[in-house]
Amino acid sequence: MGTFMGTFFHANVTMASIRRKPRSPYWMMRYLNESGQMVERSTKEVNRKKAREIAEETERVARKARAGEITQAAVLKTWGDLLERTTGDTLNLATIDQFFRDYLKLKARTGSAVSTVARYKSVVDRFLVFLPETRRTASIRSLSPSEIERFRDAELESGKSASTCDFALTVISSILNSAHRKGLTLTNPALAVDKLNGIVEERLPFTREQVKKLLKEADDEWTGMILFGFFAGIRLNDAANLLWENIDLGAQTVTFLEQKTAGRKRRANPVTAVVLHSDIIAWLKGQPEGIAKAPLFPGLAGRGSGSAGGLSNAFNVIMDATDIIVATGRKATGKGRTFRKLGFHSLRHSMISNLANVDVSADVRQAMAGHSSDEIHRRYVHLDVSAQRPAISKIPSIKEIP
Structure with a gap:
């Protein structure tokens, strides 16, 4: 079994430590989490120096969380800085508003019919107006199934048909599928929201x-x-x-x-x-x-x-x-x-x-x-x-x- 490299101090002020796990290429880190519990997690890093940076940054964020001094924006910035230092990549911090708008622009550029883009835009506009401003400017990964479900119910209560509400849900799900494929979300929260299975009206032919x-x-x-x-x-x-x-x-x-x-x-x-x-x-x-x-x-x-x-x-x-x-x-x-x-x-x-x-x-x-x-x-x-x-x-x- 590997030994941890690091020094432990007071329970509330500790230095994270790392060790190499047997038969694994990755370095493990040990630190006090946001609840004050000692936990061990993989850094998913094979480089010792980078693994130590990840461990120390993780412990620092957890310590701030225990003190109630952390915000979502601060967490995203911290991990964005860490990602750039260790891998050279930048963290995509797309907001809900930004990603939904960018999706519409991409759909227009990739050959979708003007009428289709207009229908998608109508749904996006209504959804973004439904969300409070603080949520529109939040990370796309923070969007929850309950928010999407409340929007669906609000659409129905406003007098829209079940099929129109289902179409709106389909549009939102398509956008979030794109976010998921790009690695911006862990899941597609719209998939957890049930459709109303509205009846689609059909045209009749002229005689x-x-x-x-x-x-x-x-x-x-x-x-x-x-x-x-x-x-x-x-x-x-x-x-x-x-x-x-x-x-x-x-x-x-x-x-x-x-x-x-x-x-x-x-x-x-x-x-x-x-x-x-x-x-x-x-x-x-x-x-x-x-x-x-x-x-x-x-x-x-x-x-x-x-x-x-x-x-x-x-x-x-x-x-x-x-x-x-x-x-x-x-x-x-x-x-x-x-x-x-x-x-x-x-x-x-x-x-x-x-x-x-x-x-x-x-x-x-x-x-x-x-x-x-x-x-x-x-x-x-x-x-x-x-x-x-x-x-x-x-x-x-x-x-x-x-």
Whole structure:
């Protein structure tokens, strides 16, 4: 057994000691802990000089803790200084606020859709406002499951649906998973918080008759948007931000980068190609053709989908001008909002339903809708144009185009 190197004095003022443990490369340290008990711990250090520094610093911090003179900030600074002296590394002292904000910046830089980043930011903003300032500026490793659980409950009490609360919990858990992978936390405290298992509301498809009614109320740009949604299944923001360079009238295709799936397709072919229906081609030929970088929908390009002046509400105005009865989901309470089961995204559901109704195979429907994983996307990428043409041609025209 090894012998300790060091001298012991009074019980409250002691010098830590170290020894080499048999059959172990690491030096052990012996010191009085914060409770006044003599304990032995490994320094996880093979260098004797560095091991002694760790032992003496540990004993000094414990002595201050026994005297009630230590704070979290002082502990972090002490161990940060010690880490730098012994290894040359610096201790990452990221605060809760700093790490959550940095995560959002990284997500925006790594190809996540603008709408996804906005949804994450909304959760982060609400969570940071919920935390007291003293907690926002505390170390990320100090965040506890009880704080996250209280935030979830506060969200529910404010009138948000269970599914919205579950999404907020998913966002926080994703951020803390990142912190854990980087070694900034010992665990992910969000994993200890139960989800509410809220029911996710789903859109309904528009019928052909309903689409005809929408077209009668729409102006020229929204007519094009509705046609791209109904016949090509293009999402709202993707359609609004199409450029003339995305259109190939000769090949009768539109190619673009889907905002929602761009991140998942980075390692595969990131570009989505959709064969254009004859009704879309007829609308395009009626437009003054712009130069490559010119927006296809100049009055709608660059607008967000949410908020009072957003694209979603603009589409709802068109829908409300018709006699279409819009079914709703769970009634909103507090700051929540009532879910409308018909919206622009319903046009995408309609396209998929139309393909199914004319017996287009599930494989082709999946490839055209962009619902596939990277693996399936790579497997069916050769179907993109050759299999789409006969599929699109099977969908009948909507005659009443303004």
